[in-house]
Amino acid sequence: MPFKMEKTMSTNKKELPSFLQTSLDFYLKDLIKYDDQHLVVGDKPKVGDVVLQSNDYLSLANNTAIRETLKKSVDLCNESILMSAVFVHKDDSKPTLEKQLSSYVNFDNCLLFQSGWSANTSLLQTICTEDVNVYIDFLAHMSLWEGARSGGAKITPFLHNNMRHLEKMIKRNGPGIIIVDSVYSTVGTIAPLVELVAIAKKYNCATVIDESHSLGVYGKHGAGILDELNLSSEVDFMTASLAKTFAYRAGAVWANNNFTQCIPYVGYPAIFSSTMLPYELDVLEKTLHVIQSMDDARSYLFKQSQKLRAGFRDLGITIRSESQIISIETGEEDNTYEVRKYLEKNGVFGSIFCRPATSPKHSIIRFSVNSSLTDAQIDKILSTCYSAIHSEHLYIK
Numbered sequence: 113m114p115f116k117m118e119k120t121m122s123t124n125k126k127e128l129p130s131f132l133q134t135s136l137d138f139y140l141k142d143l144i145k146y147d148d149q150h151l152v153v154g155d156k157p158k159v160g161d162v163v164l165q166s167n168d169y170l171s172l173a174n175n176t177a178i179r180e181t182l183k184k185s186v187d188l189c190n191e192s193i194l195m196s197a198v199f200v201h202k203d204d205s206k207p208t209l210e211k212q213l214s215s216y217v218n219f220d221n222c223l224l225f226q227s228g229w230s231a232n233t234s235l236l237q238t239i240c241t242e243d244v245n246v247y248i249d250f251l252a253h254m255s256l257w258e259g260a261r262s263g264g265a266k267i268t269p270f271l272h273n274n275m276r277h278l279e280k281m282i283k284r285n286g287p288g289i290i291i292v293d294s295v296y297s298t299v300g301t302i303a304p305l306v307e308l309v310a311i312a313k314k315y316n317c318a319t320v321i322d323e324s325h326s327l328g329v330y331g332k333h334g335a336g337i338l339d340e341l342n343l344s345s346e347v348d349f350m351t352a353s354l355a356k357t358f359a360y361r362a363g364a365v366w367a368n369n370n371f372t373q374c375i376p377y378v379g380y381p382a383i384f385s386s387t388m389l390p391y392e393l394d395v396l397e398k399t400l401h402v403i404q405s406m407d408d409a410r411s412y413l414f415k416q417s418q419k420l421r422a423g424f425r426d427l428g429i430t431i432r433s434e435s436q437i438i439s440i441e442t443g444e445e446d447n448t449y450e451v452r453k454y455l456e457k458n459g460v461f462g463s464i465f466c467r468p469a470t471s472p473k474h475s476i477i478r479f480s481v482n483s484s485l486t487d488a489q490i491d492k493i494l495s496t497c498y499s500a501i502h503s504e505h506l507y508i509k
């Protein structure tokens with residue numbers, strides 16, 4: 113009998129058709145095999161452990177002023193708008209937050225979504241139609257791939273951050289849409305945006321830049337890398353999840369064209385998923401103001417990220433990161449499991465990235481640095497990794 117079959121069969125209230133049960137059993141056998149759990153599921157951290165799993169880069173999840181805004185706003189909210197955003201797009205009902213977000217990052221306009229996933233899939237499903245070439249970085253976020261796929265575009269991936277390869281592909285296939293993350297969510301590399309924009313101009317391509325891990329962190333008052341590089345008016349679309357530095361559940365698309373006027377009526381998540389609620393907009397507006405005032409926290413975040421990257425490199429560990437996202441490569445899943453267990457036993461928690469986020473033999477453990485990380489915590493991460501390699505003989509690349 114296949115692994116887990118007995119368990120699933122015995123707890124099922126109703127038997128599935130065998131073709132379906134077989135595929136579920138395949139997933140269970142393939143994925144739920146580390147202490148009867150998925151590889152990404154680890155121990156619960158204890159008080160005092162170093163936990164770098166959340167992308168709350170400015171440590172805003174427990175911000176008192178933001179929480180107060182939420183409480184007050186929930187109490188005051190008396191609108192019932194549990195419906196698709198298509199019904200609330202009259203000019204006078206547009207959230208002022210959209211205007212504030214567009215001027216924050218220097219784009220012409222902005223449209224909010226329920227999540228970064230919805231923002232990316234709505235945008236790309238709309239513009240990546242069947243006759244369009246799409247050039248997408250191999251490490252671009254899955255929501256970008258999914259959006260391009262659902263539009264039916266001709267997708268040509270290019271090697272990670274390799275502008276020569278991108279140019280070669282464009283020369284071969286013709287103009288299209290170039291899609292990248294500005295800061296890559298797995299390994300923390302940064303896209304060569306100046307070069308990329310020059311290539312886009314040269315070959316008459318459009319550009320989509322996902323700033324999820326850059327917004328709130330880079331640029332003037334956290335306005336993002338595009339703003340920092342003075343590129344906001346040179347690219348066509350920017351997107352971001354607001355579940356990173358904004359520490360909430362939402363997403364947005366920015367455009368320098370009239371695209372945001374039509375996307376509410378074309379993108380499926382915009383049409384077929386319900387809109388954000390008034391108190392959610394209030395929280396995000398408050399968060400935006402708080403983020404803009406946090407230059408000191410951003411400087412500290414850069415300093416601590418730099419220290420952790422340097423510390424890993426001093427240990428001989430290969431770090432690709434250029435940002436606050438710092439990952440160690442643990443390779444095979446079995447080894448990743450052992451490293452994770454050892455780190456957690458010693459009070460160090462990162463996030464596991466394995467299939468389908470990485471290729472099978474290149475799993476990683478990601479540390480998302482935040483602005484509360486102390487020097488002592490950095491030392492603890494480094495000394496634990498050191499002993500994982502030298503005392504436990506575990507593989508960290």
Ligand SMILES: Cc1ncc(COP(=O)(O)O)c(C=O)c1O
Pocket residue numbers: 227228229230232253255293297322324325352353354355361362363
């Ligand atoms: C680069 C990037 N884009 C988009 C998303 C999706 O964002 P959300 O979690 O808000 O759906 C993520 C989240 O993992 C991300 O890292």
